[in-house]
Amino acid sequence: xxxxxxxxxxxxxxxxxxxxxxxxxxxxxxxxxxxxxxxxxxxxxxxxxxxxxxxxxxxxxxxxxxxxxxxxxxxxxxxxxxxxxxxxxxxxxxxxxxxxxxxxxxxxxxxxxxxxxxxxxxxxxxxxxxxxxxxxxxxxxxxxxxxxxxxxxxxxxxxxxxxxxxxxxxxxxxxxxxxxxxxxxxxxxxxxxxxxxxxxxxxxxxxxxxxxxxxxxxxxxxxxxxxxxxxxxxxxxxxxxxxxxxxxxxxxxxxxxxxxxxxxxxxxxxxxxxxxxxxxxxxxxxxxxxxxxxxxxxxxxxxxxxxxxxxxxxxxxxxxxxxxxxxxxxxxxxxxxxxxxxxxxxxxxxxxxxxxxxxxxxxxxxxxxxxxxxxxxxxxxxxxxxxxxxxxxxxxxxxxxxxxxxxxxxxxxxxxxxxxxxxxxxxxxxxxxxxxxxxxxxxxxxxxxxxxxxxxxxxxxxxxxxxxxxxxxxxxxxxxxxxxxxxxxxxx
Amino acid sequence: xxxxxxxxxxxxxxxxxxxxxxxxxxxxxxxxxxxxxxxxxxxxxxxxxxxxxxxxxxxxxxxxxxxxxxxxxxxxxxxxxxxxxxxxxxxxxxxxxxxxxxxxxxxxxxxxxxxxxxxxxxxxxxxxxxxxxxxxxxxxxxxxxxxxxxxxxxxxxxxxxxxxxxxxxxxxxxxxxxxxxxxxxxxxxxxxxxxxxxxxxxxxxxxxxxxxxxxxxxxxxxxxxxxxxxxxxxxxxxxxxxxxxxxxxxxxxxxxxxxxxxxxxxxxxxxxxxxxxxxxxxxxxxxxxxxxxxxxxxxxxxxxxxxxxxxxxxxxxxxxxxxxxxxxxxxxxxxxxxxxxxxxxxxxxxxxxxxxxxxxxxxxxxxxxxxxxxxxxxxxxxxxxxxxxxxxxxxxxxxxxxxxxxxxxxxxxxxxxxxxxxxxxxxxxxxxxxxxxxxxxxxxxxxxxxxxxxxxxxxxxxxxxxxxxxxxxxxxxxxxxxxxxxxxxxxx
Numbered sequence: 001x002x003x004x005x006x007x008x009x010x011x012x013x014x015x016x017x018x019x020x021x022x023x024x025x026x027x028x029x030x031x032x033x034x035x036x037x038x039x040x041x042x043x044x045x046x047x048x049x050x051x052x053x054x055x056x057x058x059x060x061x062x063x064x065x066x067x068x069x070x071x072x073x074x075x076x077x078x079x080x081x082x083x084x085x086x087x088x089x090x091x092x093x094x095x096x097x098x099x100x101x102x103x104x105x106x107x108x109x110x111x112x113x114x115x116x117x118x119x120x121x122x123x124x125x126x127x128x129x130x131x132x133x134x135x136x137x138x139x140x141x142x143x144x145x146x147x148x149x150x151x152x153x154x155x156x157x158x159x160x161x162x163x164x165x166x167x168x169x170x171x172x173x174x175x176x177x178x179x180x181x182x183x184x185x186x187x188x189x190x191x192x193x194x195x196x197x198x199x200x201x202x203x204x205x206x207x208x209x210x211x212x213x214x215x216x217x218x219x220x221x222x223x224x225x226x227x228x229x230x231x232x233x234x235x236x237x238x239x240x241x242x243x244x245x246x247x248x249x250x251x252x253x254x255x256x257x258x259x260x261x262x263x264x265x266x267x268x269x270x271x272x273x274x275x276x277x278x279x280x281x282x283x284x285x286x287x288x289x290x291x292x293x294x295x296x297x298x299x300x301x302x303x304x305x306x307x308x309x310x311x312x313x314x315x316x317x318x319x320x321x322x323x324x325x326x327x328x329x330x331x332x333x334x335x336x337x338x339x340x341x342x343x344x345x346x347x348x349x350x351x352x353x354x355x356x357x358x359x360x361x362x363x364x365x366x367x368x369x370x371x372x373x374x375x376x377x378x379x380x381x382x383x384x385x386x387x388x389x390x391x392x393x394x395x396x397x398x399x400x401x402x403x404x405x406x407x408x409x410x411x412x413x414x415x416x417x418x419x420x421x422x423x424x425x426x427x428x429x430x431x432x433x434x435x436x437x438x439x440x441x442x443x444x445x446x447x448x449x450x451x452x453x454x455x456x457x458x459x460x461x462x463x464x465x466x467x468x469x470x471x472x473x474x475x476x477x478x479x480x481x482x483x484x485x486x487x488x489x490x491x492x
Numbered sequence: 493x494x495x496x497x498x499x500x501x502x503x504x505x506x507x508x509x510x511x512x513x514x515x516x517x518x519x520x521x522x523x524x525x526x527x528x529x530x531x532x533x534x535x536x537x538x539x540x541x542x543x544x545x546x547x548x549x550x551x552x553x554x555x556x557x558x559x560x561x562x563x564x565x566x567x568x569x570x571x572x573x574x575x576x577x578x579x580x581x582x583x584x585x586x587x588x589x590x591x592x593x594x595x596x597x598x599x600x601x602x603x604x605x606x607x608x609x610x611x612x613x614x615x616x617x618x619x620x621x622x623x624x625x626x627x628x629x630x631x632x633x634x635x636x637x638x639x640x641x642x643x644x645x646x647x648x649x650x651x652x653x654x655x656x657x658x659x660x661x662x663x664x665x666x667x668x669x670x671x672x673x674x675x676x677x678x679x680x681x682x683x684x685x686x687x688x689x690x691x692x693x694x695x696x697x698x699x700x701x702x703x704x705x706x707x708x709x710x711x712x713x714x715x716x717x718x719x720x721x722x723x724x725x726x727x728x729x730x731x732x733x734x735x736x737x738x739x740x741x742x743x744x745x746x747x748x749x750x751x752x753x754x755x756x757x758x759x760x761x762x763x764x765x766x767x768x769x770x771x772x773x774x775x776x777x778x779x780x781x782x783x784x785x786x787x788x789x790x791x792x793x794x795x796x797x798x799x800x801x802x803x804x805x806x807x808x809x810x811x812x813x814x815x816x817x818x819x820x821x822x823x824x825x826x827x828x829x830x831x832x833x834x835x836x837x838x839x840x841x842x843x844x845x846x847x848x849x850x851x852x853x854x855x856x857x858x859x860x861x862x863x864x865x866x867x868x869x870x871x872x873x874x875x876x877x878x879x880x881x882x883x884x885x886x887x888x889x890x891x892x893x894x895x896x897x898x899x900x901x902x903x904x905x906x907x908x909x910x911x912x913x914x915x916x917x918x919x920x921x922x923x924x925x926x927x928x929x930x931x932x933x934x935x936x937x938x939x940x941x942x943x944x945x946x947x948x949x950x951x952x953x954x955x956x957x958x959x960x961x962x963x964x965x966x967x968x969x970x971x972x973x974x975x976x977x978x979x980x981x982x983x984x
Binding site (some may be wrong): 008027029030033034035036037039043045046062063064065066067068069070071072074075076082083086087088089090091092093095096097098099105106107118120121128131132135141147151153154156169170344352396416464483 | 521523526528529530534535537538555556557558559560561564567574578579580581582584585586588590598599601610611612613620623624627633639643644650660662772817835889922942958965
């Protein structure tokens, strides 16, 4: 297999597709639109899950599990939500196969096993969860409910891309229930901050925190908060959403509680989720033409050690030193892989681990044995240096922190360079076509203008930033008065 | 809600159903046959997952994820497997809903969105995984592949019971690929031992390790290994299976590799799985008429502390002592919950934590403050003792180990008491009806006899134990010669 990737400059989209496959992250499956997440890719997802799961638990949430299927009658109960997802629903209509009488050894769907009510494969779980919460909530003493679920969901997609848009994807979905509107809004905002914290401190990916316009809102939400990241090609990526659902689901499923005064009230709701789409965001935030670049906090292994040797005797000498260094690094919580396979040459291994984005590579050969040194290469800058073996663990621990920080700073600098304030529609279009990135512009606040701009330029309003600066101006499209700039971009 | 359970003696089945619901482990959902796993139940499942996942990784396996759906043409490729699962398959036939023209606000399945090929919701993933492995395997250098997947699967069931038999359940499924038959069999056996280790050392549940008869074998396997546990009512429960799949899936999906001599050979396969069914096994192994009894290693929290106080001032004094004890215990890796809620009385809390099976309860009141003592109660024996606060953490650490061991010994003693060797069919039937449990009897080795015995007594051959003692005898049913006793029981 050729390890050569397309370059980002030549074809960003091909570069991404090739990188995902060649770095062994994921591949297309025999099922249209569904992906196979390969072990190396899944190991990164597991790191993400562990970090997020801890953050959810630290903020008082517990995990639970709800059914994969939603009966159609429940699915359609919250009409806005149902309409929003209706066009993307995989539907189970039968529960049995039988032998094909005309084709020995083959099976057909048994027409006698038709379900009386169709089951929707969950595209999201508000309906099944709120129909369950109804049985759990009688009084204010039963609130809040702070539940998260790790699950697979299905949204039928015609045009799919690995991680970014697939018919089945893995995600977590939080579903909380509250006494008051204020408490539910505070929860919605809290989880947005958790997502931003994760994106910035684990993924090394700066994000804008903001609110979606009505057009871009989650179907069934009163307000959708989001974090938006900017990829290297200047396109935005929605990395996580946190929804204030008002009393919409409580009303659809008749979920009331007796408040402290004994009065019946509808319960207030939130939901929030991030998905394997974050894998796409991670890849596109940091990687380069040589392959994946991983932030140390999410790398399946942070250091790889490659021996450069002639003969078994020298390998044994090198291995002795390596085991000592490995142990010292592991004692500091650093994950280390020693690749002493004898069927691949060092150069092949170097290219392989560059492709896979391992943050630090250590090579050790005959001369290093004599000198008590190693050659260390960092993946983010590709810089090499020669270091003493003694105390290598402290140096590497420090370096991993530097790499984590450097990736964040680099991504932040890119975002800043690709954020442009414009005052005219001409300028707006020219930035979108040329420089790309986030474009800050005045907008008259109407869905109509937003739709027109999207039709003409493919740009959408990514968000209205939290605590957005208020300033008077005129809408770039309609010329009507505006009180603030919003963030436009073309998006994934 | 009444906390009173049915007793095991009066109605074992009702006792189980009530316990699962009242201890907040799981409940039935709005989807026929599917369950909701509630937070407390899910926390136990998470503990199981963590322990098993580590054991899989320690034995060289990695996780990955494959699609939920299997196209019908792939599903039916391995015919024995397909036939075995055909009657339990949920089938997706459409990918879109649309507004019902005759019923405003309602949805119908869009007849224009019929799939050209139906998708089966995976009942198990051999088909989709082996169709993927075909692309991964060219030479012996690509082997072995040692992959595990954590996933949900669906097997349509008409008669369901929470955890024990549900249409959707959570599980892990290992799928490995090997160069040689011997290596695949060694893997099959290795994973059986991993399961037995987990059952005995984490769940405190003794298991028999053995091989299934052809009748009870996994559809598509050449050999099915299993671990079998005995529940308190004398019925057996299959707790895990490990399958040697021969070259059946390799042949069905044409997966060949070039061996070291450059010759093309079919790949050898195994698969192995345990599921949320283990939750049912755990519950039925140890629990009593007061509720759940959890082995400390799988308890979401191992110790609960309940303050018994008059007034806020005394609560503050007690809390100060509790925080000190809690910290000391947590430093030893013990998980502790302090329940200082003021809206429930101590007696209510005691009953609640007995129902939920918390291994150790510590109560502390006014007199304890004066004496520097606490009252400690262990859930397994319900014994209470008064202990000094100082050094409580060492005492509790020791006690948790004792409880873990005691639960295992108690379950083992029950199994031994309920294992009977019989030589006649009359005796066989009488034990099954009266004493119940495992019955060791000679069998002529034919499926015909096995089926007849099942029809007449509902007992099945649970397994032929590994390293089974060979002895000549005559089949209890047919009188034909037999070389060994096998293990019969009625089963879940």
